[in-house]
Amino acid sequence: MTTLVTVDAVHRAAAAIAGHVLRTPSVDSPGLAALLGRPVALKLEILQMSGCFKPRGIVNKVLSLTEAERARGLLTVTGGNHGIALALIARRMGLQAVIVMPAAAPERSKARVRADGAELIEAPDVTAAFAIADEQRARGLTYLHAYDDPVIVAGHGTVGLEFAADVPDLTDVLVSIGGGALSAGVAVALKAANPAIRVWGVETEGADAMTRALAAGAPVPIRPTSISSTLGAPVVSELTLAHARELLEDVLVVPDAEAVAGTVALAEEARCWTEPAAGCLVPAARTVIARTGGEGRPAARLGLVLCGGNATVEQLAGWRRRFGV
Secondary structure (H helix, E strand, O other): OOOOOOHHHHHHHHHHHEOOEOOOOEEEOHHHHHHHOOOEEEEEHHHOHHHEOOHHHHHHHHHHOOHHHHHOOEEEEOOOHHHHHHHHHHHHHOOOEEEEEEOOOOHHHHHHHHHOOOEEEEEOOHHHHHHHHHHHHHHOOEEOOOOOOHHHHHHHOHHHHHHHHHOOOOOEEEEEOOOOHHHHHHHHHHHHHOOOOEEEEEEEOOOOHHHHHHHHOOOOOOOOOOOOHHHOOOOOOHHHHHHHHHHOOEEEEEOHHHHHHHHHHHHHHOOOOOOHHHHOHHHHHHHHHHHHOOOOOOOOOEEEEEOEOOOOHHHHHHHHHHHOO
8 A cells, every 4th residue: 555645744844845935825816706606715836936836845855865865966857847946946956957858848948947057858758758867867866756756745735734724714626637746745735634625636638647547546658648748747656646546536637728718717817827737727616616516515615726837928829729719
């Protein structure tokens, strides 16, 4: 049996990363509440350093390393946001970093990695990126997995600690899933604060590795095709699968077109600039409302974790044209 991360580990992570990352705000959204017909609170990880939640787990992990491990330099594979965050943190801590990205990763993400002084290696696709990373380990670099690490999960769980403290009457919280570390950590923290809270994972079609793993009972490799490249993990891990199985109400899968429409809704109704990896939460919220708002049940108070905002105006315009949004 895979051991789940404990809320004590999340609290230790919160103490460790304090002062290194931002405590992002949680805000009510009257615009989304009007759109969805339910009260909605937003956890604004789009305001975090690097424009996404990733620094939380990365800082927790880097601080847990020995001096020798840090001195050898850091290595990771990423579809975008994890690499942006690792490059930023490595620069701030005076460490070397090597980032392996698939060629299809956003050009802006590649540029930001280079701007922070990290060595960027491009791979033909995500599968090849992991193979290249294995080769790079021979250089003695210290590998940081984006999600298959309980220390990373605990760091990301601090999002849930803050959300529960800021909005204690949440009934349903929606969290995007790539590799599953964010949803795992957030679910640990929220369920410890209130076992009655329902936590829902959300994926996009073509980046649905967790849904397939839950159906198969084990991690299943996929070839990501979604425009939400930051959700495009080629496979989840036993660690994140175990958390999803034990703590999530369900994992909902949203078409790319609806994720783009949700991104537009967040911009227009909530005044929040996000990427489709967060935009997918809006259509998923409608499903949650339909499932939980039956006769005799109290109305849901929704919480959306806006995981990242690293999309360009040009990207969003292109997606809108492509999907007719």
